[in-house]
Amino acid sequence: MFLQMQAFEQSLTELIKTSLKKNRLNIYRKLLNFIAFCDGINHCLPRITNICSSKDKKYGQGTLLRHFSKWVFLNVDPPTLPEIQNNLDNIAIAVKEKCVSGSSVVKVSTLLWKPNGRQWSPVGNVTENGKIYPTFVAPLFPNTKYILNGRKLKIGVMEWGQFCKLTTSTNGSIMYSHVCKDLFDILGEYLNFTYELIEPPDQSWGELTETWSGLLGMVERNELDLSGIPYGLNLKKSKSFTFSSILDKTECEFVYKKLSTNDNHWMLLVSVFKWKVYVCGLLTMVWCIALYSLIERHSVGDQHAEISACPPSTSESVMAAVRVPLHQGSLHLPQSRSGRIVYASWWMFCITIVAVYTGNLVAIMSVVKDRRPFKTMGELAENEDFKIILRKGSSFEDLFKNSNDSVSKKIWTKVLGTRSANIQNSLDEDHHYKMLLQTGSYAFMTGSATADSLETTFNNLRRMKCGFGPLYLGLPFPLNSPLAEIFSDKLIRLYDNGVLEALTRKWYNTQREEYVPARPKIDISNLRSVWVMCATGITVSFVMLGLECLLNYR
Template sequence: MTTTIAPNECSLPEGNYRYQEPLFNNVTGAAITLISVIVHLKWSSVCIVFDNDTEHEAMLLYQGLSDVGIFADVHSLQHMTSEMIDSLMDGKSSVFDETSLNCTILCRLESCLRYLEKPFDYGRKNMVRSSLLHKSKWLLGIFHDCDLSEMETNSSSDLDNVAVIQYPTSLLNKYQQNELNLEDSVRKVFKHMSVLNNSNPETLTEAAIEGLYDMDSDDLKDCAWLPIKTLMWHKTKRGLSTIGYIQLTGRLLFSKDIFPNEHFGFNNRKFIVSLLPWKPFIVHDIKTNNYTGFSIDLLQELAHELNFTYEITSPPDGQWGTETPNGSWTGLDVDIVAAPLTIQTDRERVIDFTYPYFYEPSVILMKKPDPNLTKWRTLIDPFSTTVLLCIFISLPISSLFLLFFEKYNPYYRKVEDRSKVTGLHHFSDSFWYMYGALLTQGGAHMADSSSGRTLLSFWWIFCIIMMATYSGNLIAFLTVTKEKLPFTDLSGLVAQDKYQWGIQGGAIFEQIFKTSEIPEYKKIWSGVVEYNKSDTRVLSYIGDEHIGKVLEGNYAFIVDKTFFDMTMIDNCELAMTLAEVLQLQYAMALPNNSPFTKIFTDEIISIHESGLLQIWRLRHWPKPGNCKESILKESNAITLIDVQSAFYLIGIGIFVASCSLCMEFCKHKYCKWREKIGKGKEKPQMIRHVSTTPKLDVHVSY
């Protein structure tokens, strides 16, 4: 039951209350009490709603608020429909400030209960209207003699900020005959505050407050106190709690905030939250139907700090949100989108994004090339082609310089017949010596001159460095597989014709590549459209279908890097390009022009500054570079295929040596043939010489 203090009882209510002087003296009625509360709340504008029985009080309230500098807009309950509220919220009235509403209602209890059911049917497609449940403040002047318990179970309990002053009709009738003209009272107030306005540039409302509270109360007729109650949560339900008292003369006592619920966030309101599984942000356990992940941790923290509950659902089309040819959008139509939704300009036209909570690069995912196909190059892989080429060029050039220093050095002038002696002054000997040094072996000859030794000493330093580097890299290449990808970026992808490519359908990649004017992006989208004719998996919104196609080979999947990190846990056959394709920003999304965007943004920034995002990332992300196969594997022995290039080298050596042997045989045969030809030309001359000599018969006697 509503408790009122008898008019002839001037004692104050029990409790620790703050006292406030009356706003108007000698002016009675509900309008005076409401003006006092409104001025105390420092509202700059108010919407006044009344029924047929309270029109007189509403007009007095309107006139009084106007005189103290508070804008008021007056409407009857019959005209204040949902459509009227929508039109006011479209900017046709200044009582709405950023979709917030300060409303005062004067009516009978039955009329008030019926009215509060009208404009607040919770339509999620009209987020602005539904936000009034949270952002509006309602000061109700209820004319009723009995208790107000019916308000606790009525739809008005859905409103967060409701304060009620009950006016017993019997009490109001007693004061009706003593009511004075409100305009005269306000004029008296301004006469008292005229000096104040000339010396202090305060606003009209602030000046009015001081002037009104300075008035004397000699004409005070009595001191009946009316309780001010507000809807607050108790243990089991929301109920009315007394937070202050007020007299019909405007004197105000209050112990708490008139609207304490505004400090309790969303007051346990339920939001519909939509999401799609996407590891590690959203992980769905089908058996238990539980959701975990990075974004779920963020959602739970927001629900705790902002005091709301939520119900999780998924979009029936399984899409993240893309624009269709007819201008509509697929995807999510709810209160909050907690999925890792990428911020994008086109999406900004239909939804509101909060502060981004995650920054993500995108990469090109493909199957690792078969390492056995390049194992034949193991011996030349430690050095790049440029290094090998420089080494092979340095060998003959250095051999020529050594030959020059040794052959034309004056140090060897005293050596006789030096050209007939083997040594570094011959190109073959200098070349093989330099080649032996390159293999850290050297040769049989050594330079005696200072210039030759200087050159050889620096050549040896060069050889030691090259061989040490080669040996270390060779060990690394034998133990770690070298992955040389066929392309490293989008330009390389579109330039080749061996690999097809695809993107996740219904996600941000489809929207970007479809609408972009960048030539490479256009080629990517043209390829996706072409490949989709023969295989619809290239535009599937299911990531696992793309992975299956990647593992089949010759297919590249453009996706965010986190997806690759999570997939690598179960499959070590995948590789990604180091070059980033796009920089993505993930954020939560709310309906377009949502009044809650700033509330969620401020809280996400606070969570970011607290370091919780980094803690959650360490919890859900795998360690860099780890996959189950590589962790479980033991060290593998070097197999024949790993060192096959060494055996190829032996074969090449045997072949070159055989060719060299053949050349030596040919040279030897050629020399013998030349020698034989030479002897054949000399023999006929000797025969002719002998034949022309006369024979002599010589007899020797003893």
């Protein structure tokens, strides 16, 4: 009980601060019930309610007293509607009036929200003896079932992957589509509110220096009721904001440009096999030539034949072996059975090797292969050819910046080495990072949702997971905002009902297909090694011709 307004204001302030620390809807509804006796006090109702509204805006995030407090004013003169400048939802008055018969009756009315403003609506009458007559025709506080009662919320947004996309912005109005638009339309219908989408003037997601900047800074300063874009939950943000229930989760990934293995056209013909295969094949050919020549010269066949066959020379034995992989016949055929077995074995060996070589050469020229420059985060940290880029203010920034792990420290050092001081906002930063990503020497550390969006934009990207657990996302509200609890309750229901999953399926391409680029037509650059081989053969033949002419001249 308070007899002075100053004591009432002080107590009300403490009550608001205490209630917000509880951060529970049922506690709000139990603590914030008031009865005011206004007998002999001029303008009692406007004075008290205006004080409550100002305290609510200053300490209660503009929500606590507005939606959860209940006020009953007794022995009050009904104020005119223009005198009521507050936005408290639940106000009822009891006015004593005399009837014609001389008896007194107390008429109870409640203040409703109507399309054309606020109006008093009769609830029922109470006689002097305390009996209710007639029974109440309406609830005393009917606005409680409408939750936010048509309140217009300010929601901060920016374009973010497939979750929120800017569709049009004309005459200062901002229009967004995809998940964020559908989600707040559904929540607005459930919680009975309208909303206005607002972009941060600096077009920044927000990072902490002395205070928060960007979108998060507007939420912290109560310029926005909430952020329409989910942020990762961490200790630093939890000290400045109250988060809703988990809306989604994301995993840390590195995105980089695919690297092709078909860049070295000069070595195309010899890149089919590894060098060990060529060495073993050459040794096998030398062994077969030597064995074939030895068998044919020292044949143990019929020594009494009428016409003895002339054994092949060394050059004929070499050419006989070389003609086999070229599918050419030989002028000399083996005479002995053992020689024929060696010759047949060499044929089967060459048929197999040529078939494998031809098939692999066709595959190399027909299919673009990708090679992975790194397979783990540790290999990326040691890779000198790749630099790492990370968006400022990202939730992953805190994980690597404050980590004691040696690999994470190396990753953070590479991140700092690629940051530019000339970038002013997050949109320019995203555009800059996309350009760097296409150069082929940068790995972009981001969440899986952003990686999905980049894959739909660029078809030449490859992804690698960071290797640690998922990061959970929630909608940030001002610290201790009662709206967070209201939204969390409905978001949990939407999750249980499958609505959030349906919105994700609607706007996200959940079935990622591996992009296989079409191989362009083969041109001269793909056959450089063939031309080199041909030119080398012609050059050698001219050299040999010159040597022969020189020897014949002498």
